[in-house]
Amino acid sequence: MADMKIGAYICQGCGIGERLDTAQLASVAKREGKAAEAREHAFLCSAEGVKMIQDDIAAGVTHVVIAACSRRAKTEAFSFEGVAISRANLREGVIWVRPDTPEAAETTQEMADDYVRMACAEAKHMKIPSASGEQGLVRTILVVGGGISGMTAALEAAKTGYKVELVEKTGALGGVAAQMFKKYPDKAPYNVLADNTTGAMIDAVNANGNITVHLNTTVAKTEGAPGRFAVTLATESGASKEVTVGAIIQATGFTPYDITRLPELGGGKSPDVMDQLAFEQMVKANNGAIKKSDGSDAKNVVFVQCAGQRSDAEGHLPYCSGHCCMTSIKQARYVKEAGGDATVIFDDLRTPGADGEDVYRGGQEAGVTFSKGKVSAIEAAGKGLKVNYTDKILAEDTTIDADIVVLATGMVPASGPNPYLTQEIEAADKAGDTALAEKLKAEQASAPASILNLQYRQGTDVPHLKSGFTDSHFICFPYETRRTGIYTAGPVRRPMDAHQAMEDATGAALKAIQACENAALGRAAHPRSGDLSFPSFRKEGCTQCKRCTVECPFGAINEDEKGFPQYNESRCRRCGTCMGACPVRVISFENYSVETIGQQLKAVDMPDEFSEKPRLLVLACENDAYPALDMAGMTKQEYSAFARIIPVRCLGSVNTIWITDALNSGYDGVILLGCQKGDNYQCHFVKGSEMAHYRMSKIDDTLTQLNLEKERVQTYEVSIADIQRIPQIINDMEKLIGEIGMSPFKF
Amino acid sequence: MSDMNQAMVEKYRSNFLKEVEANVEEGTWVKMCMQCGVCSGSCPLGPHWEHPPQELFMMIRAGKREEVLSSSSMWMCTSCYNCIARCPRGLPITHIMHGLASYAKRLGLAPNRQPTKEFGQIFWDSIAKNGRVNELKIGVGLYFMNGFSQGIKNALAGRELGMAMMKSKRMNPMEYFGGHKCKDLSGIAKMLKKAEEFEAEHITKFGE
Numbered sequence: 001m002a003d004m005k006i007g008a009y010i011c012q013g014c015g016i017g018e019r020l021d022t023a024q025l026a027s028v029a030k031r032e033g034k035a036a037e038a039r040e041h042a043f044l045c046s047a048e049g050v051k052m053i054q055d056d057i058a059a060g061v062t063h064v065v066i067a068a069c070s071r072r073a074k075t076e077a078f079s080f081e082g083v084a085i086s087r088a089n090l091r092e093g094v095i096w097v098r099p100d101t102p103e104a105a106e107t108t109q110e111m112a113d114d115y116v117r118m119a120c121a122e123a124k125h126m127k128i129p130s131a132s133g134e135q136g137l138v139r140t141i142l143v144v145g146g147g148i149s150g151m152t153a154a155l156e157a158a159k160t161g162y163k164v165e166l167v168e169k170t171g172a173l174g175g176v177a178a179q180m181f182k183k184y185p186d187k188a189p190y191n192v193l194a195d196n197t198t199g200a201m202i203d204a205v206n207a208n209g210n211i212t213v214h215l216n217t218t219v220a221k222t223e224g225a226p227g228r229f230a231v232t233l234a235t236e237s238g239a240s241k242e243v244t245v246g247a248i249i250q251a252t253g254f255t256p257y258d259i260t261r262l263p264e265l266g267g268g269k270s271p272d273v274m275d276q277l278a279f280e281q282m283v284k285a286n287n288g289a290i291k292k293s294d295g296s297d298a299k300n301v302v303f304v305q306c307a308g309q310r311s312d313a314e315g316h317l318p319y320c321s322g323h324c325c326m327t328s329i330k331q332a333r334y335v336k337e338a339g340g341d342a343t344v345i346f347d348d349l350r351t352p353g354a355d356g357e358d359v360y361r362g363g364q365e366a367g368v369t370f371s372k373g374k375v376s377a378i379e380a381a382g383k384g385l386k387v388n389y390t391d392k393i394l395a396e397d398t399t400i401d402a403d404i405v406v407l408a409t410g411m412v413p414a415s416g417p418n419p420y421l422t423q424e425i426e427a428a429d430k431a432g433d434t435a436l437a438e439k440l441k442a443e444q445a446s447a448p449a450s451i452l453n454l455q456y457r458q459g460t461d462v463p464h465l466k467s468g469f470t471d472s473h474f475i476c477f478p479y480e481t482r483r484t485g486i487y488t489a490g491p492v493r494r495p496m497d498a499h500q501a502m503e504d505a506t507g508a509a510l511k512a513i514q515a516c517e518n519a520a521l522g523r524a525a526h527p528r529s530g531d532l533s534f535p536s537f538r539k540e541g542c543t544q545c546k547r548c549t550v551e552c553p554f555g556a557i558n559e560d561e562k563g564f565p566q567y568n569e570s571r572c573r574r575c576g577t578c579m580g581a582c583p584v585r586v587i588s589f590e591n592y593s594v595e596t597i598g599q600q601l602k603a604v605d606m607p608d609e610f611s612e613k614p615r616l617l618v619l620a621c622e623n624d625a626y627p628a629l630d631m632a633g634m635t636k637q638e639y640s641a642f643a644r645i646i647p648v649r650c651l652g653s654v655n656t657i658w659i660t661d662a663l664n665s666g667y668d669g670v671i672l673l674g675c676q677k678g679d680n681y682q683c684h685f686v687k688g689s690e691m692a693h694y695r696m697s698k699i700d701d702t703l704t705q706l707n708l709e710k711e712r713v714q715t716y717e718v719s720i721a722d723i724q725r726i727p728q729i730i731n732d733m734e735k736l737i738g739e740i741g742m743s744p745f746k747f
Numbered sequence: 748m749s750d751m752n753q754a755m756v757e758k759y760r761s762n763f764l765k766e767v768e769a770n771v772e773e774g775t776w777v778k779m780c781m782q783c784g785v786c787s788g789s790c791p792l793g794p795h796w797e798h799p800p801q802e803l804f805m806m807i808r809a810g811k812r813e814e815v816l817s818s819s820s821m822w823m824c825t826s827c828y829n830c831i832a833r834c835p836r837g838l839p840i841t842h843i844m845h846g847l848a849s850y851a852k853r854l855g856l857a858p859n860r861q862p863t864k865e866f867g868q869i870f871w872d873s874i875a876k877n878g879r880v881n882e883l884k885i886g887v888g889l890y891f892m893n894g895f896s897q898g899i900k901n902a903l904a905g906r907e908l909g910m911a912m913m914k915s916k917r918m919n920p921m922e923y924f925g926g927h928k929c930k931d932l933s934g935i936a937k938m939l940k941k942a943e944e945f946e947a948e949h950i951t952k953f954g955e
Binding site for chain 1: 779781805808809811
C-alpha cells in the first residue's frame with residue numbers, strides 16, 4: 001500500500017511503565033519499526049487512550065501497532081475498523097514472565113524492544129483484509145433425510161424464516177421414529193410411556209410453507225461452497241431439479257446392526273430372536289399385543305443388552321449406542337402392560353440424564369426384572385427359547401426361559417463412503433503395507449452409495465471420524481463436520497435416541513443458519529469466526545504440486561481444468577495449512593503470510609555469538625499454546641528472556657522456510673508448540689498439527705546441510721492446561737543451548 | 748415343610764419376587780434395587796454376612812427361595828441404618844431385612860438356634876407373659892440356649908460381671924423367682940390376643 005502509515009502505541013499501564021523504558025520502546029518503533037507516529041499512554045485501553053488511536057486513524061494511520069497486553073486481552077477496546085492491527089505482548093509476554101530484579105532488567109527490556117520491532121515488522125507486511133466479493137446471501141437450507149432429525153432441523157430452520165429443501169429418499173417422511181409403537185416422554189413425568197407423535201410432526205412439515213418436501217429423491221450432485229451450493233436433486237422417476245442453498249444438513253440416521261452376524265445369540269436362526277426395531281414393529285402391528293412368530297401370545301420376553309456392541313470382537317461395534325438400554329426398558333413395559341414378564345439382562349445399564357433415570361425407575365416400578373449378567377448363548381428349547389447367561393451379581397451360570405428374545409444390537413451410522421479411502425489406499429500401497437491396502441480396498445468395494453455427491457477434490461462425502469460417524473470433534477466443535485457449511489445431525493453423527501436427535505437437529509439448524517449468514521459477509525466459521533481474510537496465490541509461481549489441495553483439512557481447495565488450485569473462500573476456515581504446505585510459498589492471506597511471520601522473526605535483534613545471549617524462536621498455536629503462555633504470565637511462571645514467541649494460526653500453517661530463515665539468521669533454537677494430533681486429536685483444524693509434525697520430521701536434512709545439531713528444532717504437542725510445562729520446555733531449550741553451544745550463524 | 752410354607756410355594760410358584768412383595772414387610776421395594784452395592788459397602792457387618800443385602804435382593808429376583816429364607820444373613824442386621832441413609836434409591840433396607848427375617852421365621856425356615864432369632868423369641872416370651880421384660884430370665888435363657896452344660900460354661904465365663912452387678916445392686920437374683928410385673932396383666936394379654944387375631948387374619952388371606 002503506497003500510503004501506508006504505521007502508528008505505534010505503547011501502554012504504560014498494568015505496571016508496564018514501571019518495569020520498562022517506554023520512551024525507548026517508542027524510539028525503537030520510530031527508528032527501527034518505521035512508525036510514523038509513536039505515542040506512549042498511561043492507560044491505553046481507557047476511553048481516552050482509544051480516542052487517541054482513533055484520532056490518529058482519522059488523521060491517516062492505516063496500520064496500528066499496539067504494544068500493551070496480549071492480543072487475547074482487551075480485544076473489544078482495540079478493535080478498529082478499516083485498519084490492520086498488530087499487537088506486541090508486553091504484559092503477559094514480558095513483564096509477567098520475568099523477575100522484577102535489577103539483574104533481569106536489561107534482558108527484559110531487550111525482550112520488549114524485540115516485540116515492538118516484531119509487531120512493527122508484522123504490521124508493515126499486513127494488508128487490510130476484505131471479503132472476496134464472491135458471496136451472496138442465500139436463505140435456504142438443504143436437509144438430507146426426512147426422519148425425526150431431518151424434520152426437526154427443517155421445522156426449526158423454517159421457524160426463523162429460512163426456506164428449507166427437505167430431501168427424503170423413500171416415499172414417506174418419518175424414518176425410524178414413525179415405526180415406533182410408543183415413546184418415552186420428552187417432558188416430566190418420565191416414568192410413563194407416551195404416544196408416538198411423529199405423525200403430528202410429519203403433518204407440521206407438510207403444512208409449513210417454508211419447507212419444500214422432495215420424496216423419493218436423492219442428491220445427485222453438490223457443487224459450490226457455503227452461501228452458494230448448487231445442488232442437483234434426482235427423483236426416482238429420473239427427473240432432476242437444481243436448487244441453490246446456503247448450507248446443508250445431513251440427517252441420514254442409522255441402520256440397525258445386522259442381527260445375522262450374531263448366530264451365537266440366535267440371530268437369524270429363530271424368528272423369535274429379533275432386534276429392537278423388529279420388536280417395535282411387531283408390537284405396533286399388533287397394537288400392543290406381544291405375539292410370537294407362530295401367532296401365539298408371548299408371556300416371557302428377555303431383553304439382551306449390548307448384543308454385538310461394546311465389544312472388541314471382529315466385526316462387532318466397539319461403541320455404546322446410547323439409546324438401547326432406554327429402548328429396552330420402554331419395550332419391557334409393553335410386555336408388562338400386556339401382562340407378560342420381562343427381564344432385561346445387562347452389563348452396565350446406561351440411562352443418561354435425569355429423565356433417563358426416571359425412565360429406569362419407571363421400568364422398575366412396573367415390575368421389569370433387571371439382571372446383571374452376560375449372555376453366552378441363546379438356543380431353541382421346545383416351543384420356546386433358552387437364554388444361558390452368567391449372573392454377575394451371584395457369580396453363577398444360569399438359564400432363563402423365553403418366548404421372545406430381543407437383542408439390543410445398536411446403530412450403524414448411515415454415512416456416505418469415506419472420501420479419503422482412495423488417498424489412504426494409495427498411501428498404504430506406497431508404504432508397502434499390503435494387509436492394510438487389502439482391508440481398505442475391501443472397505444471401498446462394500447462402501448455405500450454417495451449421499452451428497454460433492455464435487456470436491458477430496459471426495460464425494462463428509463469425512464468420517466471414528467467408526468464411520470461423521471462428526472468433526474465431539475467436544476470442541478459439536479455439529480461440525482470437516483466440510484464447512486455442511487452439518488450432520490442425529491445418529492449419523494454419533495449414536496443417540498430420538499430426543500437427543502431432535503436437540504441435535506436444532507443445533508445443526510442454527511449452525512447452518514450461521515454458516516449462511518457468515519458466508520454472506522465473507523466471514524470464516526469457527527474457530528476464527530469473523531475473519532475476513534482468505535487464501536490467495538501467485539499463479540505464476542505455482543508449480544501445481546497439489547499439496548495444498550490434498551492437505552487442506554476442509555476440502556476447501558479444488559483444482560481448475562488447468563490444474564491450478566481453485567480456492568472456495570467460504571469453505572475455508574483460515575487455518576493456513578495450505579500456506580504451510582506450499583513448497584514455493586505462493587499462498588498467503590492478507591493479514592497472515594509467509595512475509596508477516598518471516599519479517600517478524602528477522603526483525604529480532606540478534607546478539608553476537610560471544611554475548612551469551614541466545615535467541616529461541618517459539619512458534620505457538622494461537623488456539624492452545626499461546627493462551628497457555630498467556631496464562632503462564634498471569635500465574636507468574638518465569639521463562640527464559642531469550643525466547644521470542646510468535647503466535648501462528650495453526651502449527652499446520654508453519655512453512656519450513658521460517659525454520660530455515662530462523663536458523664540462517666542465527667537463532668540458536670526453534671520450538672514449535674501445537675495441539676495433540678492423531679486419533680484423539682485436539683487440533684482445531686483437524687490435521688494441522690499432524691502435518692506440522694510430519695513436515696518437521698523432514699527438517700533434519702536442512703539442519704544437516706547447515707551442519708547444525710538436530711536438537712535445535714523441536715516440536716511439541718501441548719494443551720491449553722500446560723501452563724507450567726510450556727515455560728519448562730522453553731527453559732530446557734535454553735539449558736540445552738548452553739550445553740551444545742550457540743549457533744555459528746550469527747553475523 | 749410347614750403347611751403355610753407349602754401354601755406359599757404353591758401360590759407364588761416360580762416367582763419369589765412376587766411372594767416377597769406380597770408377604771414381606773416393605774417387600775415391594777425389593778424390585779427398586781439397582782444393584783449399586785452402596786448398602787453392602789456401608790454395612791459395618793457386611794464382610795461377615797453370607798449374602799450382603801444387595802445380593803439378597805438379586806437372589807430374590809433370581810427365585811432362590813430356599814437359599815434366601817434359610818439364610819442367616821438378614822438376622823445379622825443390627826439396625827444401624829447406614830444402608831437406609833446411603834441408598835441412592837431410598838430403599839428401607841433395614842426394614843426389608845427384618846421383614847425377610849420375620850417372614851422366614853413365620854414359615855419355619857429360619858436357621859435353627861440362630862442367636863438373634865432365639866433372643867427375639869425369649870424376649871417376646873418374657874414380655875408377653877409379664878408385660879415387662881425380666882432381664883435376668885432373658886439372660887439365663889440365652890445362656891442355656893444351647894443346652895445345660897454350655898449354659899454352665901457361659902455362666903462361669905460371665906460370673907465376674909454378674910458378681911459386680913449384684914454388688915452394685917444392678918441385679919437381684921431373687922428376680923428369677925417371680926420378678927416384677929405390670930399392673931394390668933390381663934389387659935396386656937387381651938391386647939396381644941387381639942393383635943394376634945389381626946395378624947392371623949392377614950396370614951390367612953395370604954394362604955388363600
